[in-house]
Amino acid sequence: MSSGPKTPDIGARLTFDLSKPGRRACALPPCDVPAAELPPPQLLRRELNLPELSQVDLVRYFLALSRLNYSVDSGFYPLGSCTMKYNPKVHEKLASLPGFTGLHPLQPLATVQGALALMYDLQRWLADITGLDAVSLAPAAGAQGELTGILMVKAYLTDRGEEGRTRVLVPDSAHGTNPATAAMGGFEVVTVASDSQGNTDRQALASALDDGVAALMLTLPNTLGLFDPNIGRIAEMLHRKGALLYGDGANLNALLGRARFGDMGFDIVHLNMHKTFSTPHGGGGPGSGPVVVKGYLAPYLPTPVVGKEGEGFVLATPERSIGRVGAFYGHFGVLVRAYAYLRTLGVEGLRQVSDNAVINANYVLARLRPAYHLPYDRRCMHEVVFSGSRQRAKGVHTLDIAKRLIDYGFHPPTVYFPLIVDEALMIEPTETESKEALDAFCDALLAIAREAEEEPQVVKEAPHTAPIGRLDEATAARRPVLRWRREAGDES
Amino acid sequence: MTLPYVPNTAADRQAMLAAIGVASVEELFADIPSEFRTGELGLPPALSEPELVRELSALAGRNRPVDGMPCFLGGGAYRHFIPSVVSEVIGRSEFATAYTPYQAEISQGTLQTIFEFQSMVCELTAMDVANAGMYDGASALAEACLMAAGVSGRRRIALLSTLHPHYQAVVRTYAFGRGLAVDVLPPDGLALSEEHACLAVQQPNFFGHFLPDAEAVGRAVHAAGALFVVSADPISLGLFRPPGEYGADVAVGEGQSLGSPLNFGGPYLGLFACRQEYLRHMPGRIVGRTSDAQSRTGYVLTLQTREQHIRRERATSNICTSQQLVALAATVYLAAMGKQGLRQVAELCYHKAHYAAQRIARLPGYSLAFDGLFFKEFVVRCPRPPSEVNRALLERGIIGGLDVSQYVENGLLLCLTEMSTCEEIDRLVEDLAEIGGSA
Numbered sequence: 012m013s014s015g016p017k018t019p020d021i022g023a024r025l026t027f028d029l030s031k032p033g034r035r036a037c038a039l040p041p042c043d044v045p046a047a048e049l050p051p052p053q054l055l056r057r058e059l060n061l062p063e064l065s066q067v068d069l070v071r072y073f074l075a076l077s078r079l080n081y082s083v084d085s086g087f088y089p090l091g092s093c094t095m096k097y098n099p100k101v102h103e104k105l106a107s108l109p110g111f112t113g114l115h116p117l118q119p120l121a122t123v124q125g126a127l128a129l130m131y132d133l134q135r136w137l138a139d140i141t142g143l144d145a146v147s148l149a150p151a152a153g154a155q156g157e158l159t160g161i162l163m164v165k166a167y168l169t170d171r172g173e174e175g176r177t178r179v180l181v182p183d184s185a186h187g188t189n190p191a192t193a194a195m196g197g198f199e200v201v202t203v204a205s206d207s208q209g210n211t212d213r214q215a216l217a218s219a220l221d222d223g224v225a226a227l228m229l230t231l232p233n234t235l236g237l238f239d240p241n242i243g244r245i246a247e248m249l250h251r252k253g254a255l256l257y258g259d260g261a262n263l264n265a266l267l268g269r270a271r272f273g274d275m276g277f278d279i280v281h282l283n284m285h286k287t288f289s290t291p292h293g294g295g296g297p298g299s300g301p302v303v304v305k306g307y308l309a310p311y312l313p314t315p316v317v318g319k320e321g322e323g324f325v326l327a328t329p330e331r332s333i334g335r336v337g338a339f340y341g342h343f344g345v346l347v348r349a350y351a352y353l354r355t356l357g358v359e360g361l362r363q364v365s366d367n368a369v370i371n372a373n374y375v376l377a378r379l380r381p382a383y384h385l386p387y388d389r390r391c392m393h394e395v396v397f398s399g400s401r402q403r404a405k406g407v408h409t410l411d412i413a414k415r416l417i418d419y420g421f422h423p424p425t426v427y428f429p430l431i432v433d434e435a436l437m438i439e440p441t442e443t444e445s446k447e448a449l450d451a452f453c454d455a456l457l458a459i460a461r462e463a464e465e466e467p468q469v470v471k472e473a474p475h476t477a478p479i480g481r482l483d484e485a486t487a488a489r490r491p492v493l494r495w496r497r498e499a500g501d502e503s
Numbered sequence: 504m505t506l507p508y509v510p511n512t513a514a515d516r517q518a519m520l521a522a523i524g525v526a527s528v529e530e531l532f533a534d535i536p537s538e539f540r541t542g543e544l545g546l547p548p549a550l551s552e553p554e555l556v557r558e559l560s561a562l563a564g565r566n567r568p569v570d571g572m573p574c575f576l577g578g579g580a581y582r583h584f585i586p587s588v589v590s591e592v593i594g595r596s597e598f599a600t601a602y603t604p605y606q607a608e609i610s611q612g613t614l615q616t617i618f619e620f621q622s623m624v625c626e627l628t629a630m631d632v633a634n635a636g637m638y639d640g641a642s643a644l645a646e647a648c649l650m651a652a653g654v655s656g657r658r659r660i661a662l663l664s665t666l667h668p669h670y671q672a673v674v675r676t677y678a679f680g681r682g683l684a685v686d687v688l689p690p691d692g693l694a695l696s697e698e699h700a701c702l703a704v705q706q707p708n709f710f711g712h713f714l715p716d717a718e719a720v721g722r723a724v725h726a727a728g729a730l731f732v733v734s735a736d737p738i739s740l741g742l743f744r745p746p747g748e749y750g751a752d753v754a755v756g757e758g759q760s761l762g763s764p765l766n767f768g769g770p771y772l773g774l775f776a777c778r779q780e781y782l783r784h785m786p787g788r789i790v791g792r793t794s795d796a797q798s799r800t801g802y803v804l805t806l807q808t809r810e811q812h813i814r815r816e817r818a819t820s821n822i823c824t825s826q827q828l829v830a831l832a833a834t835v836y837l838a839a840m841g842k843q844g845l846r847q848v849a850e851l852c853y854h855k856a857h858y859a860a861q862r863i864a865r866l867p868g869y870s871l872a873f874d875g876l877f878f879k880e881f882v883v884r885c886p887r888p889p890s891e892v893n894r895a896l897l898e899r900g901i902i903g904g905l906d907v908s909q910y911v912e913n914g915l916l917l918c919l920t921e922m923s924t925c926e927e928i929d930r931l932v933e934d935l936a937e938i939g940g941s942a
Contacts, residue, residue: 022611022792025619026838036839037586043925047857048848049742050876056744057847060626063841067589073835077597080612084596093602097508101552105559111567113504115576116768118902119893125565126767129930139545151638151769152813154823162680175661182605191811191821195649196680200816238534269532270539285824289508292602293828294613295635295788313676322860333679335672338579338641338757339768351559357549360506367509367516369531374519390523390531411612414608414885423606428812445510446519476609480795487793487805491782493632 021075022479027495029072030062036069051140060497079478080294081422082373087448089375091394091425091437092234094264094286102290102348109455111347116339120325126343127324130317133350137303141260141280141360142271145309147302147316149341150231153261154188156281156300157228161196162278162333163304163311164226170331173339176225176254182211184235184429189228189259198225202290205431209387210239211455220252226279230259231272234429234437236372236394238265240439255279263287264368264441266391268361272303279304284342288349299345315340366443367442368393371449375438382460386432393441399434407463407470409434415462415473419455507552540645552744569765571928574902575859577880578709579640579667579917581760583738583848584741584921586839587760593832596880603788603824607803612633613827615800617790620834627740627837628754629747630776634787636830637822640757641670645677645704646786646820647775651701651730652683654784659684659698659727665708668910670734674703693720695727701753703732706746707739710907711856711880712915721750730781738759738920739878741840742851753777762836763829763859772829783809786820851921853880855928859919862932868939872911873891880918882911886939889915895938901931 036372049055064072087096088095106112114123134146150156150200161179168176179193182203190200201219206212211229220227226246232238239245249256258272258280264287266272284299285292290297304312313336315326326340356364376385376395383397401410413436415422425437440449462470475478511519528861550558593599597612598664601862603618604610612754617635625632637643642751642822646658660678662671664687671687680686686703688694702724714720721732724731732753739762746754754917758772759765777785793806811818840848856879864871867929868886883904885892892915904917917929 020799020876022615024803025615025622026883027622030841034590035841035843035907037844038886039584039844039851039921042851042854044855044858044928045862049853052547054876056740056742059510059741059843059846061623061840061845062838063836066588069835069838070591072838073592074595074922077592077595078610078612078617079610080601080608081606082597083600088504088602090602090605094734095602098600099508103599105556105563107590108560108563109568109570110560110563110566111568112764112766113570114566114571114767115582115902116580117576117905118567118569118574119897122897122902123767125562128565129562136546142541144938151642151826152822152824155642157681158677158821162676166679187811187813187815187818188821188823190816191814191818194816194818195677195821197682212765240534240536240720243539245792247792255587266535269541270535270542274541275539278624283824291599291828292824293599293826294601294610294616294831295603295827296824297826297829298824299770334676335669336642336676337639337673337769338667338669338771339639342770343767344770347559348588351555353546354555354558355508355552356506357545358544358546360549361544361546363509366528367511370511370516370519370523370528373523373525373531373683377523390525390533392531392881397807405520417606417609422609425605438731442509442511446515448510461757474608478611479608479799479801480797482607482795482801482803483793484805487803488807491789491805492792493619493621493782493789493805494625495599 024373026062026064026072029064029068030212032063034063034065036066045291056486084315086420087444087452089424089438089440090422090424091439092261093167094439094441096289096441098291098445100290105351106344106347112428124324127317129350130346131319133346136353137282137301138374141303142273143280143303144306146310147312148346149313149336150299150300150302151337151342152296153281153283153300154192155336157188157192158195159302159313159336160257160279160281161192162306165196166311166333167308168225176223178224180219180224180227182229183229183431184233185228186234186259193228209235209237210241211245213241216248220226220248224252224254226257227257228257228259230261232265232392235396236391237387238392242275248381261286262393265365267365268358269365274407279308284345284349289352290348297342297345298302299342299366324352360364364442371440371442371444374449375453382457394439397436398432398434399436402460402463403434405467407467409436411470411473412459415459415470416455417474418476421452421455511715530922535560552605556832563667569902571839572900572902573931575917576902578905578916579669579757580765582765582920583760585762585764586843589832589835589841592835598831599828602717604804607801611801614790616834618792618802620830621790623775623834623837624776627737627745628735629745630754632782633776634785634789635777636826637787638736638825639769639773641673641773642757643755643773643775645672645674647755648674648701648703649677649681650784650786651732652681654730654781655696655700657700659700661686661688661695661702664689665710666703666705667709670813695724696731697728699729701730701732701801705734705735707736707878710873710882711877715875715904717749720729736851738852738867741845742853745830758833761833763832767942769830770826772826772833784819785809787822787825800937825846852919855923856881859917859928863935864935866939869935872914879920880916882907882914885913885915889913892938899934901934
C-alpha cells in the first residue's frame with residue numbers, strides 16, 4: 012500500500028458531509044422593519060437540515076464536480092438525436108441582460124414591449140422556417156411540445172365530433188416520448204413498422220390507417236437519420252382518411268433552409284429550440300418546445316400567444332385554446348438565445364447549418380462504413396446509425412465501444428436507439444465540428460474496431476481513464492439510495 | 504459570410520464530398536422531393552456579433568426590469584436575492600454544455616449535483632424521495648395529480664379553489680389528455696368523494712394564506728382514500744412546517760425562488776417529492792448512489808423503467824429534457840443559504856410583509872381582505888379598482904401588486920420579499936394613501 016497522497020472519493024462527500032455549524036456562504040441584511048410576532052411553534056419548522064458551508068468551500072466543491080463532466084466545450088459530443096452543437100458565448104451574455112432577466116411575467120405589458128417584440132418576431136420566423144402558420148412558444152421542452160400538439164389534435168377532433176378517433180400511429184423508430192405523449196393524450200398507441208430501406212412501411216401504414224386514427228406522429232428525418240422520400244404520399248394517405256400528420260421536429264437541423272414541414276403536408280410540428288437553435292443543454296435542460304401549426308389549428312394553441320395591436324404587442328388567448336401548459340409563457344431565457352441565433356444566421360446561415368450538418372454525418376458514414384455494419388446502406392441526413400453487430404461476434408457490445416470512446420477523449424454516441432437497430436450506435440456530428448475533429452473521432456472508432464478484433468478485453472473493460480469506472484446500476488435500482496441521510500450516531 | 508460557428512472551409516467541404524463520393528452537397532439532399540425544396544425565406548439579413556449585441560441590447564432597453572424600481576408583484580414568480588456563486592457555478596461550461604447524463608463515467612458532476620438536489624428537496628419538504636425536477640411548479644402539480652390518478656385508479660381530481668388560477672388551468676390541460684374530471688372545491692366544507700384521486704392545495708395559497716388546519720385537511724383527504732398533494736413555496740419552508748409533517752403524500756412547488764431570476768416567466772423549475780411508497784409511480788429522472796468495481800462512490804440515472812425511453816406508452820410521464828441547469832441553480836442557492844440563511848430569508852419576507860400589511864390596513868379606504876396566517880403575500884382591498892392603483896403606482900416608479908379583483912372585490916395581491924427595503928415599503932404606503940385619497 013502506498014503511503015503517498017490518496018485519490019479522494021469525491022462522490023462520498025456531499026455538501027451535507029462538508030457542513031460545519033456556523034459557516035455561511037452568503038450574508039443577508041439585518042431586518043430593517045419592526046419584527047412581527049411569529050406564529051406559534053407548532054406551525055413552524057423545527058429543524059432545517061441544509062448544509063452550512065463557507066463560500067470558498069462551496070465554490071471548490073462545485074468546481075471539483077464540474078471537472079468530472081464531459082461537455083460540448085470540452086470536446087466532440089456526437090450524441091445522436093440530441094444535436095449537441097457548439098453554443099455561441101454571446102448568447103449567454105445577451106440572455107443575462109438585466110432588461111430580460113429582470114422582467115416579472117405579470118408586470119404591465121407596457122413595460123415589457125421589448126420582450127414581447129422578440130417573441131413576436133420569433134413566432135413569425137419559426138412559422139416561416141417550417142412553412143406553417145401559427146406558433147406557440149409556451150411549451151417548456153420537446154416532450155411538452157408533443158403533449159401540446161397531441162392535445163390540440165384531441166380538442167380539434169372533439170370539436171368536429173370525431174371522438175371516435177382514439178388511436179395514434181407511431182413508427183417503430185420513434186423517440187420514446189412519442190408513444191408516451193400519445194398515451195398522456197388519452198390515445199391508444201399503434202406501432203407502424205419501418206420497411207427494409209428504413210422508411211415508413213406504406214403497406215403497414217395503410218393497414219393501420221382507418222377511421223379510428225387521429226394522427227401519425229412522424230420524425231423527419233427519422234431517427235435513423237433518413238429522409239423518407241414518400242413523405243408527400245404519406246401525408247396524402249392520412250389526410251384522405253381524415254387523420255392529421257404530426258411532426259416531431261427534433262431533427263430539424265437537417266432541413267433548415269432546405270425543406271419545410273408545412274409544404275410537405277404536416278399539420279402540427281414541435282421544435283426543440285435547445286437542439287436546432289443552439290442553446291446549451293444544461294445537463295438536461297432547460298429546453299424549449301414551440302409548437303407550429305397550420306392555420307386551421309391556430310384557434311387551439313395554448314394560451315397565451317403574442318399578438319400585435321397597432322404598434323403594441325399583447326398576450327392573446329386563441330378562441331378554442333387547449334388552455335395553459337405552464338404557469339407563464341414558456342422559457343423566455345431560451346427564446347432569447349434562439350432569437351440571437353437566428354439573427355446571426357439569416358437565410359444563408361440556415362443553409363450553412365444544414366449543409367454542413369449533413370456533409371459531416373455523411374463523411375462519418377463514409378469513413379466508418381468499412382469497419383461497422385450499416386444496417387440501412389444509403390446516404391444519411393444529419394446523423395448516421397451504425398450497428399455494433401460485427402463486433403459482437405468477438406463479445407464486444409456497443410456499450411463497450413461507447414465506453415472505450417471515453418478513453419479516446421470523446422463523448423459516446425447515443426447507443427441502443429433507435430430500437431429497430433441491433434446494437435445501435437447513433438452518431439450526430441452537427442455542423443459545428445471540423446473535418447479534423449471528425450477525423451480524430453473516426454480514427455478512434457476504427458482503432459476500437461481493431462481492438463475488438465485483437466484485444467477485446469481492453470474494450471470490454473473500458474473506460475480506463477474516466478474519473479470513475481462502470482457503475483453498478485443493478486444495485487442502484489434494486490436498493491435505491493436516492494438522497495443523503497445522516498449516518499446513525501452522527502449528530503453533529 | 505462564413506458563420507463563426509461552422510468551421511469547415513470550402514476546401515474541407517470539397518475533400519469531404521470527395522470522400523463521400525458525391526460531386527455536390529445537393530446530392531446529399533436527393534431524398535427530398537423537388538416539390539418540397541424551400542424557396543425564399545423571410546428572415547432578416549444576418550448580423551455580426553457587435554450588431555447582434557446592439558440589437559438585443561436595444562430590445563432589452565425597451566423593457567423596464569423590476570430590479571430598477573420598488574416591486575411588490577408576486578403571484579407565482581418572485582424576486583429574491585441570488586448570491587453571485589449561483590451564476591458562477593451554473594455558468595461553467597462543464598455544467599451548461601453537457602446533456603442528460605446517460606454516460607455516467609463522464610457525467611458525475613451533473614449526477615452528483617442532482618443527488619444533492621434530490622436530498623435538499625427531501626429535506627425542505629420532509630418527504631422521502633424527490634426527482635431531478637420538472638418544468639415548473641404548475642406542471643409539477645399537474646403531474647402530481649396524474650400520478651395520484653395512476654396510483655388510485657380514480658378518475659376525478661379535486662383542487663382547492665385557492666390554488667393559483669394558472670396552476671388550476673395547467674391541471675385542467677393535463678387532465679383533458681387523460682380524460683380526468685377536475686372539481687374545484689371551496690376551502691370550507693370539503694366535499695371529497697371516493698371518486699377523487701387527490702386533493703391539491705397550495706401552501707401558502709394564491710392569496711398568501713396558509714390552511715387554518717392543514718392536518719385536518721390531510722386527514723379528510725386520507726379518509727376519502729385520496730392522496731394529499733401540496734404545492735408549497737420553497738422559501739416559506741425555511742420558516743414554516745413542511746408538507747411532510749402535516750400529511751402530504753406528494754409535495755410540489757415552484758423552484759424559481761431558489762436562485763433563478765424572474766426571466767419573464769421562464770425557465771423555472773418544478774419541485775417534485777413524494778412518499779416512498781409512490782416512488783415507482785414518479786415522473787421524471789431520478790439519480791441513485793452506487794459504486795464502481797473499485798468501490799468508489801458514484802451516481803447513475805436509476806429506476807429508468809418508469810421513463811419514456813424504456814417504457815414508451817406505459818411510462819409514468821412523457822417528460823424527458825427538463826430543467827437541470829435551473830435545478831443546479833437551486834442546489835447551489837440552497838447550499839449557499841444553508842440552514843441559517845434560508846430561515847433568515849423567510850423571516851425577512853415574513854416581517855416585511857407583516858409590516859407592510861399593518862401599515863396599509865391602517866390607511867383610509869384600504870383593508871386586508873383575509874384573516875389568518877400569511878407569509879409574504881396578502882390581499883388588500885383598495886378604495887379604487889386595483890388596475891387604477893397599479894397605474895398610478897407605475898407613474899410614480901413603483902411596480903404594484905397583482906390585480907385580483909376578479910376574485911376579491913378591488914383586491915390587490917401584494918408581495919414582499921427580502922429585496923424590499925423599509926424605505927420602499929414606506930414609499931409604497933405613502934403613495935397608496937395618496938392614490939386612495941384621490942378616489
